[in-house]
Amino acid sequence: MxxxxxxxxxxxxxxxxxxxxxxxxxxxxxxxxxxxxxxxxxxxxxxxxxxxxxxxxxxxxxxxxxxxxxxxxxxxxxxxxxxxxxxxxxxxxxxxxxxxxxxxxxxxxxxxxxxxxxxxxxxxxxxxxxxxxxxxxxxxxxxxxxxxxxxxxxxEFQKIQLRTELDLLKSQIQPHFFFNTLNNLYALTLEKSDVAPEVVLKLSDIMQYILYDVKEPFINLYDEINYIQNYLDLEKLRYGDRVSSKIKITGDIENIKVPPLLFLPFIENCFKHGSKENELIEVEIAFEVLKDNMLKFKVENNFNEFYKSNKKHGIGIKNVKRRLELLFNNKFQLKTTIKKNNYLVSLKIPIQ
Structure with a gap:
């Protein structure tokens, strides 16, 4: 021109x-x-x-x-x-x-x-x-x-900004998770643990999921639960018999889609702050399809009081809260409570 x-x-x-x-x-x-x-x-x-x-x-x-x-x-x-x-x-x-x-x-x-x-x-x-x-x-x-x-x-500009920030937040979760897992793997290699090769294989499966399978803003909840199960298996390899975990599903989740890697930081915290050394780590995870077109996610674990005084916090939970605000505005509910020695997270999000 x-x-x-x-x-x-x-x-x-x-x-x-x-x-x-x-x-x-x-x-x-x-x-x-x-x-x-x-x-x-x-x-x-x-x-x-x-x-x-x-x-x-x-x-x-x-x-x-x-x-x-x-x-x-x-x-x-x-x-x-x-x-x-x-x-x-x-x-x-x-x-x-x-x-x-x-x-x-x-x-x-x-x-x-x-x-x-x-x-x-x-x-x-x-x-x-x-x-x-x-x-x-x-x-x-x-x-x-x-x-x-x-x-x-x-x-359109607002949508681009939103998508860019969401992509950035999602990308931050991946190195955060890998950093923690590699630290665990490093500890196992120092101990010359026999489970270190299995950890590498599980980590490889999880990396494939994150790097190649998670490309859309929303994925099937079924795939995300499989990913969470792989993560739990990874932690069981690390802690052995000290880990007791179960996943409960209520309702039909076949066609439900969720933001990828949304729930993992809450589950990570169960192991990061779950219990004192040599104590049992109990994790109960639940997904429930509610009648008001909402999906409820709950995770409960035994709670280490030391977590209250620990000033070093990761980016995981802060990251998730920001993602929830961007994705769902005010249409989500996130509550965290402490009952006796248990830490409970309850999250409700609209069903996609």
Whole structure:
């Protein structure tokens, strides 16, 4: 696009296709010819006068919406806008009156009573008001299109921002999880544990799920539960008989979709803060399909009081809360409670 076109179009929010411009002006021209032809009972005169005036209408309208408004209204220079608009209207009045006198009729104001002269106050006001009507009509249409365009663009931008932040948050979960698991694997290798190879295999399966299977914003709940089971198996390899876990499913989950990797941080915390050394780690996980089109997730584990005073926190839970806010706005419920020596997480989310 040339510099001239850039200069004239850079401040417009939307570009209306040319065919709509042509359709609008053609329809408006026909309407005006019929309207004034009927008024004067002289359609030939109406056709000639509109052929003279319509190119001038088009010039002043586009000059206003593509130059004056972007240059002065959008920059809040209202006095200059009024000055240049009035000056443009007076120039147009002079050209229109001259052309009508030379090409159409010597009576420059046939709708007025009696013989009227050009460049009188009443005639100038009447013509300028007529032009202002056209300018205001088309400007309102253009600004309406711009408003719709900007609204849609803002909505799309918000969606892009949301998706970008969600992708970032999801990507943060993966290194967070791998970091913890590799630390565990490192501890097992130091102990020369026989279960270290099995840990590597389980970790490989989980990496395949995260890196290759999780590509959509929502995945089947069934797949996510299988992933959670793999994680529990991984922790059982690490802790051995110290881990007691079970998953309970209530309702039909076949067609339910959930955000990937949403529940894992809560389950990770069961092992990270679950119990003191050499004590049993008990984890109970439940998924329940509720009647109000909600999915309820619960995880309960025996609680280590040391967790209260531990000031070092991971990014997992904070990450999940932010994801929930972005995905579901205020349509989710997250509660955490401590009962005796048990830590309970309850999460309700809308069913997708």
């Amino acid at each position: 040339s510099y001239f076109k850039l200069k004239w179009f850079k401040n417009t929010s939307s570009i209306i296709p040319t065919k709509y411009h042509i359709l609008f002006w053609f329809s408006y021209f026909i309407f005006n010819v019929i309207r004034w032809g009927s008024y004067f009972d002289d359609y030939w005169y109406s056709l000639k006068s509109n052929l003279v005036e319509f190119p001038l209408h088009i010039v002043i309208v586009y000059f206003n919406i593509y130059y004056l408004i972007p240059k002065y209204i959008l920059t809040r220079k209202f006095k200059r806008y009024i000055l240049f608009l009035l000056l443009s209207l007076f120039i147009l009045y002079s050209i229109r009156t001259g052309l009508n006198f030379l090409l159409v009729t010597k009576n420059i104001w046939p709708e007025a009573e009696g013989s009227q002269q050009a460049f009188t106050f009443n005639h100038i006001v009447a013509v300028i008001l007529g032009e202002l009507y056209v300018v205001a009509l088309v400007s309102a249409i253009k600004l309406g299109f711009d408003w719709i365009y900007e609204k849609r663009r803002a909505e």
